[in-house]
Amino acid sequence: MSTEPLLTVTGLTKHFPIRKGLLQRQVGAVQAVDDVTFDVAKGETLAIVGESGCGKTTTGRMITRLLEPTAGTILFDGRDITHLSTGQLRPLRRDVQMIFQDPYNSLNPRHTVGTIVGAPYRIQGIKTEHGIKRAVQDTLELVGLNPEHYNRYPHEFSGGQRQRIGIARSLALKPKLIVADEPVSALDVSIQAQVINLLEDLQSELGLTYVVIAHDLSVVRHMSDRVGVMYLGNLVEIGDRMSVYTTPRHPYTKALLSAVPIPDTARRQNRERIRLVGDVPSPIDPPAGCRFHTRCWKATEVCKSEVPKLVEFAPGHRAACHHPEVPGEQAEVAPDGTAISPFASPDLIEP
């Protein structure tokens, strides 16, 4: 793995305006992603995790420029692609591709597999040596589909097969970076492993770089080299997979990891379980200071007023917290694992 970054994201922000009234005046904004900074080295897999609505999909869509960032910069291969126009983006589309979450929605039901996987060649006007059909069939074979299925329609395939078609489409142009938005969350557990293994095989075969967006921490642990944790539009922690999983520095990461199911009952007995209380605050009006302070059991006054900066704890391992976790520290939680912030709304503190 080289250390040269393929993708550098700095201060990436996306606010969706809320407009109201006859004149469509802006009355507020959904702060979906706020000041997110990370980079991805060539050939590595960065996983972005977080619960629903934390902005991880929006981040992915900004990297592939399906969404226009409100602020910040995206450098791809040393080139600023933050505000390229549709026309300027077209050549870049060959290098950055996306795998979509829902294989039932991401394939046009009116097109055959041949048309879907052949579309990248036609759109980009790429001539292939033995014609598009041959190239498509080669790609289908690469992702483990029968090339004879060229003339079939998406509805004739299972979910896992459909996701392979989607992967084949994103691979057709031999991209450098693939943003995979929840690539397996719509699939059966038995199929998930197959697709993850396929993605890993393709990575080593084709030298791909992945940004994987996921909420399943077991999947992330299996796939990723590095992990970024997002909470309410902020990147709260990022680092090597091992480092983040064994010594989480941000309380949110710790709580998140404590929720991973452990199949072994003996090991389950003596692990620490942290149950966060309350809902994720609205991204329209996020809490001041550290956005996690309304649910964090360690929160103090400083968390309420000051936004924590990402601080490096180990090489490449950064977290944004005023009271970072110390390895081996036990969370001060109730016997049932309930952790309540001193700043939680009163009805949560006194049930």
Place this chain on the structure above:
Amino acid sequence: MTVPVDIPPQADPDPAPVAGETAIQGRSLGQIAWRRLRRDKVAMGGAIVLVFLMLVAIFAPLIVGLLGTPPNDPQRSLIDRATGTMLPKGEYGGMSLDHLMGVEPGNGRDIFSRIVYGSRISLLIAFFATLLSVTIGTTMGVIAGYVGGWVDAFISRLMDIFLAFPLLVFAIALAGVMPDKAFGLEGDTLRIVMLIFIIGFFNWPYIGRIVRGQTLSIREREFVDAAVSLGARSPRILVKEILPNLVAPILVYSTLLIPTNILFEAALSFLGVGIQPPTATWGGMLSDAAQYTSHLWFMFWPGMAIFITVLAFNLFGDGLRDALDPRAR
């Protein structure tokens, strides 16, 4: 329904058949819908009637040549002038082997051949008016739904204005002031073109709204994002990704719009502002027959012709909708 598969011919050689293995050929949604439609007896009944009607319209001169007399020839010898009722001689409106549906009172024109020729006018106007509506409606609807913003607001308000327009009053007024010659056309041809234009031009907002709504929902599907992330331009996304998914609702709505237009044309002819006599139209025949309210035979035939045609189109359209979208039942 066709599913566009744009494979250049040179890139699509037949795969060499492997011994003992049949080539895997996918079944398109259109083919599946067709199989479903084939099993729907009512819809197929409607379809058979429609095919029959179209054949009748196309081969009208041939049919009339074999089975009737020319539609505009008065045959006063068949009319009972002696008693002064001006009704046809004989029972049931003068029905005989020579005149299968009898003859008209007053001038003795053959009703059968007038019904046959009337089908040409009805189907021609209804079909092309529908085509015009669907073309305008689809274009406007897709643009409104896909572009959004002020374009959508503008087109949507335009549709509201068109829907609020008193079409019948406008048609009557326009037909009243229409010259005999215009745009290098004259007589029936001019009237037909004008009717197609009036009916077609004022009906587009109905299909426009349906298409706009469908486009709004399809635009949010991930395969559109996928096309964008491949670098596809907007026209390609509209034509290749969105439009094929609109074929079903457009087709269904068209088959349901045609009978409405048949009725509208009949109404205009009935009111005397459609095709002018002596050209045979179903609506005009009803209007003529209305003078003889005590003798329903003359009203029966054009009425039945309209009724059967409209019913056949509606039954076929309903069946088509069920076949194309089984969930919409």
